[in-house]
Amino acid sequence: MTYQALLLLSFGGPERPEDVMPFLENVTRGRGVPRARLEEVAQHYLHFGGRSPINELNRRLIADIETELAAAGIELPVYFGNRNWHPLVEDTVSTMRADGIGSALAFPTSAWGGYSGCRQYDEDIARARASVGPAAPQLRKLRQYYDHPLFVAAVADAISQALAALPADRRERARVVFTAHSIPVAANEQAGPPADGGRLYSRQVTEAARLAATAAGISDYDVVWQSRSGPPQVPWLEPDIGDHLEALAAKGIDAVAVCPVGFVSDHLEVVWDLDNELATRAAELGVAFTRAATPGTDRRFAGMVVELIREQLEGIPSRRLGSEPAYGATVDGLPCAAQCCGAD
Incomplete structure (x- = not known):
């Protein structure tokens, strides 16, 4: 066509x-x-x-x-x-x-x-x-x-820049924390074609974090979730980033660089939930805080x-770094399955 x-x-x-x-x-x-x-x-x-x-x-x-x-x-x-x-x-x-x-x-x-x-x-x-x-x-x-080399490189460089913005005396011991929008656990279980086993969303986020961390030379990091909504009795992906920040502070970690790997650009969930609420909480806990830029710019x-x-x-080969599937537009023999994902 x-x-x-x-x-x-x-x-x-x-x-x-x-x-x-x-x-x-x-x-x-x-x-x-x-x-x-x-x-x-x-x-x-x-x-x-x-x-x-x-x-x-x-x-x-x-x-x-x-x-x-x-x-x-x-x-x-x-x-x-x-x-x-x-x-x-x-x-x-x-x-x-x-x-x-x-x-x-x-x-x-x-x-x-x-x-x-x-x-x-x-x-x-x-x-x-x-x-x-x-x-x-x-x-x-x-x-x-999620695993395109240019996407991964942009995220990795943003992490390095965020770490460089931390106080020099805390930078070496800073914790890198990747975050993405939480969704209900049941919706995550249904994410992706049934034959693929579900949980495609969380698997891709975790793999993107691994790829970006490796590219940035980071071997130890965390993957957490943010911006959950809905009734409290409905399980969502955890840990929540706010709870995780408190747990890190309780362990004596006094510097954190947060990478919103799940967001292409600065949605309100980035500028409010991270730059406002989480940054305020970090200051209260005495934790030096920086936030990596989103890759869209x-x-x-x-x-x-x-x-x-x-x-x-043109039919150029797909460039991919990850081990998890990527679907859509018939790439690498993985066309989307009809109605493959349940609603959030």
Whole structure:
């Protein structure tokens, strides 16, 4: 198939205070989340002026991708669509149809398998195409990229820079802690094709942490989880990063470099949960704290996107470092299985 464009797919975020509650209502629709909880989370956004950084970061990423495409001699316009806030993917796909786009590749800003990280983007594509009708462009989602060499290198260098920012007298004994968004244990068990044994999300996160740590010359580190939500009686992936920080402090560890390996860019869960809440807790515990940058603003990340595109346009070999599977867009003989992941 000939592809005529690239669609960057993301989660979305508010850009004005008046957008915050409608955005949160979109995110939680059908989940029965109490209004009081939405109002509590809204305060996190309002702390930053009612603006999430994610849309602006995605626009910067698109500009970098356009530069890398031009350097590679690839003529593909890049479109931008979100799941939960403007520009909504339904509107973007409608614009693509009006522009005469008949087929396009889609790049999700998630490196992972599982429902929220992978299959829900397939659902976004299907919903957007259904809203446009029979003339909607064909859309092919690019593969999971948790172990792409350029992704790993960007994460590894960010860790090294974070360690360098710690006080010199604590740097050598600092603990590196990788973190990713927690999900319900039951959803993780169902992540990936059934024949693959489940737990694909946590396996990929753990493998990405290993690869990045090795590239950064780190042999001892931790993998933890953050930003859980939902009823407390429902088990989620643990340990929680806040609990883990307290446990480290109790052991006498007085310096920590946190790497949000599970996040492509500075979502609110990064700038609030880590830069605000966790940093405050670290100060209270007397622990020197730094946070590694997310890889989306590293130009190598845009270069990786272009490599994923070239896999489909030119059939170049897939570059992978990990031992865990990566699915999507028929890479290495691992096409996605229909309905492979249970909902979070």
